[in-house]
Amino acid sequence: MQTVLVVDDEFGIGEVLEAILTDDGYRVVTAINGNHALERLAGNRVDLVLSDLMMPVMDGAALFAALQADKRYARIPFVLMCSLPESNIQNRIKGYTAFLHKPFKVDDVLDAVRKVLGPPTA
Amino acid sequence: MSQSKADGAPQLSRMPTGIAGLDVILNGGFLRGGIYIVQGPPGAGKTILGNQVCYDHVAAGGRALYVTLLAENHDRMLMHMGEMQFFHREEIARSLEYISAFRILEEEGLKGLLTLIRREIQGRKISVLVLDGLVAAEHSAPSELEFKKFIHGLQTQAVVTDCTMFLLTSAGEAAISPEHTMVDGLIELSDEQYGWRSVRDLHVRKFRGSAYLRGRHAFRITRNGIEVFPRTESLLSEPSRDPAGQTKQITTGSASLDKMAGGGLTAGSTTLVVGPTGSGKTSLGLQFLSAASAAEPGLHFGFFEANARVLTKSDSLGLGLRKLVKDGHVELVWQPPTEDLIDALADTLLETVRRRKVKRVVIDGLSAFQRLTTSADRIPPFFTALVNELRGLGVTTFATLEVPDLIGPIARAPVSELSTITENLILLRYVELHSRLFRLISVLKMRDNEFDPMLRELLLGKNGLEVGDSFNNVEALLSGFGRGVEAPASGDHAEQTEKRR
Numbered sequence: 001m002q003t004v005l006v007v008d009d010e011f012g013i014g015e016v017l018e019a020i021l022t023d024d025g026y027r028v029v030t031a032i033n034g035n036h037a038l039e040r041l042a043g044n045r046v047d048l049v050l051s052d053l054m055m056p057v058m059d060g061a062a063l064f065a066a067l068q069a070d071k072r073y074a075r076i077p078f079v080l081m082c083s084l085p086e087s088n089i090q091n092r093i094k095g096y097t098a099f100l101h102k103p104f105k106v107d108d109v110l111d112a113v114r115k116v117l118g119p120p121t122a
Numbered sequence: 123m124s125q126s127k128a129d130g131a132p133q134l135s136r137m138p139t140g141i142a143g144l145d146v147i148l149n150g151g152f153l154r155g156g157i158y159i160v161q162g163p164p165g166a167g168k169t170i171l172g173n174q175v176c177y178d179h180v181a182a183g184g185r186a187l188y189v190t191l192l193a194e195n196h197d198r199m200l201m202h203m204g205e206m207q208f209f210h211r212e213e214i215a216r217s218l219e220y221i222s223a224f225r226i227l228e229e230e231g232l233k234g235l236l237t238l239i240r241r242e243i244q245g246r247k248i249s250v251l252v253l254d255g256l257v258a259a260e261h262s263a264p265s266e267l268e269f270k271k272f273i274h275g276l277q278t279q280a281v282v283t284d285c286t287m288f289l290l291t292s293a294g295e296a297a298i299s300p301e302h303t304m305v306d307g308l309i310e311l312s313d314e315q316y317g318w319r320s321v322r323d324l325h326v327r328k329f330r331g332s333a334y335l336r337g338r339h340a341f342r343i344t345r346n347g348i349e350v351f352p353r354t355e356s357l358l359s360e361p362s363r364d365p366a367g368q369t370k371q372i373t374t375g376s377a378s379l380d381k382m383a384g385g386g387l388t389a390g391s392t393t394l395v396v397g398p399t400g401s402g403k404t405s406l407g408l409q410f411l412s413a414a415s416a417a418e419p420g421l422h423f424g425f426f427e428a429n430a431r432v433l434t435k436s437d438s439l440g441l442g443l444r445k446l447v448k449d450g451h452v453e454l455v456w457q458p459p460t461e462d463l464i465d466a467l468a469d470t471l472l473e474t475v476r477r478r479k480v481k482r483v484v485i486d487g488l489s490a491f492q493r494l495t496t497s498a499d500r501i502p503p504f505f506t507a508l509v510n511e512l513r514g515l516g517v518t519t520f521a522t523l524e525v526p527d528l529i530g531p532i533a534r535a536p537v538s539e540l541s542t543i544t545e546n547l548i549l550l551r552y553v554e555l556h557s558r559l560f561r562l563i564s565v566l567k568m569r570d571n572e573f574d575p576m577l578r579e580l581l582l583g584k585n586g587l588e589v590g591d592s593f594n595n596v597e598a599l600l601s602g603f604g605r606g607v608e609a610p611a612s613g614d615h616a617e618q619t620e621k622r623r
Contacts, residue, residue, distance in 0.1 A: 011271070011274060012271075012274045012275055012277070012278035013278060015275065015278070016240070016275070016278045016279060016282055019237070019240060020240075020244075020282070023241070023244070103155070103281040103282065104282060105282055105283065105284050106244060106282050106283055109282070
């Protein structure tokens with residue numbers, strides 16, 4: 001079963017993403033900021049990171065940079081979520097796998113995840 | 123689904139309710155993917171509103187889910203809804219589902235309820251959800267924080283599933299409840315008592331992301347479901363069209379009155395005719411309508427005399443209104459001032475004017491509006507908005523207003539400030555002179571014309587209305603009791619009138 005690490009500081013978003021992806025057949029691990037996500041990565045085999053951009057402690061751009069700088073995590077696909085249009089953040093962060101505009105719809109999330117990971121495996 | 127702006131950011135799209143007045147108040151409908159509380163005491167109309175929104179949504183191709191907690195039994199609810207014209211039984215179990223979630227709430231708590239709702243929405247592709255009985259969820263919450271988390275969870279689900287949610291609750295003792303701060307909108311329904319009469323109203327207390335018409339708006343529940351009437355002065359705080367600067371004069375329908383008015387009435391103006399009962403106000407209005415034509419369609423909007431009586435009166439004055447009605451140049455609308463809403467009346471009036479492109483309107487009995495309002499404070503802004511809108515539509519309006527005293531001085535207009543918002547003011551009076559009553563007509567104001575300021579006799583006969591001579595050699599006519607000042611060689615006014623007859 002593929003594992004998705006959902007990183008979002010906003011109450012409710014992490015919960016609903018966890019519910020949607022779990023219902024669809026993925027395993028989900030959640031974190032509330034970039035720093036927390038790095039701790040979660042240490043104890044889990046993660047196949048995809050689905051991360052918000054604007055978060056306290058460590059934001060999504062810093063998390064992505066940290067992953068890129070670490071050989072263990074550099075190849076993990078990174079889907080960035082943000083309420084700003086993608087054109088507004090491209091000068092801050094480059095090289096991520098996909099972009100999800102907030103507020104997103106269930107199908108947008110599932111499409112983005114399936115496109116990267118394929119359908120969930122048992 | 124959200125539309126995209128040019129910069130790629132999503133734009134909020136609307137979900138019309140199908141309740142025309144409510145959509146106007148909300149500037150086009152609810153925002154899709156929003157979560158709204160509909161609150162009100164038992165019997166206020168929440169369940170009907172919830173159902174009506176669902177049926178309209180499925181009629182437009184959407185899918186709706188009606189979830190009850192501790193609310194009306196489904197069978198009873200459907201029996202009650204079956205009386206409504208929006209109800210379509212064939213939609214049930216096809217595009218509209220009714221489910222009860224109370225057992226889940228009891229057994230699994232708010233988290234279980236949230237999961238159920240999410241799965242139902244996703245599984246059935248639901249785009250409108252009504253949760254009836256939110257108060258049961260609130261009472262089952264172990265703490266206020268847990269209830270707020272539940273509402274937040276619903277809100278997130280509404281966004282990600284693009285499902286618009288309505289939470290119906292009778293709670294509302296507190297002015298502001300925690301859930302009010304979290305939802306996208308709050309609509310309050312109430313049913314207030316005014317003397318023996320009850321009037322329902324709807325108040326949008328909060329509506330994120332959009333302009334809306336603030337304040338209270340009356341509504342009624344009929345077999346058509348809920349009909350909402352935006353408060354006229356709020357809806358028409360500015361007229362839908364700027365009034366054109368008119369200089370064209372149109373006839374009052376009477377050559378002698380045109381002469382007295384300084385050439386007729388300015389097109390697009392409003393004339394207020396004030397006088398006691400029987401003084402000739404309705405007749406003056408009918409005379410004005412007798413000049414209606416295909417180019418200038420007319421409307422008689424009356425309250426106290428049924429259409430048949432209006433036509434009979436027109437026949438007795440030889441005004442030919444019956445033929446104008448038959449030919450489609452004049453429409454008669456009778457609205458008995460019993461239990462109606464003033465905004466519903468304004469809506470009917472303006473709808474008829476727009477539909478028939480009416481150019482001559484007679485509003486016979488403005489006091490009906492005053493009688494039906496629930497707040498006297500509303501009357502001046504209400505009439506200002508109505509008159510401005512009629513001006514904007516290029517309508518020349520003749521409005522009558524009854525004063526209570528048959529004889530004696532009129533201290534002031536019975537509807538405050540009304541005379542200031544009309545361009546023209548005509549006063550009709552009874553006057554006693556030499557043991558006889560006469561009808562008197564006087565032009566008090568004609569904003570654009572040099573008018574005849576004399577007090578003249580108003581004559582009503584088989585050939586309609588005629589403005590007669592002035593009352594020579596008498597004074598104090600406006601007190602209602604004229605008295606002679608000097609006997610002229612040719613006799614006094616009463617003698618002159620008798621000779622002319």
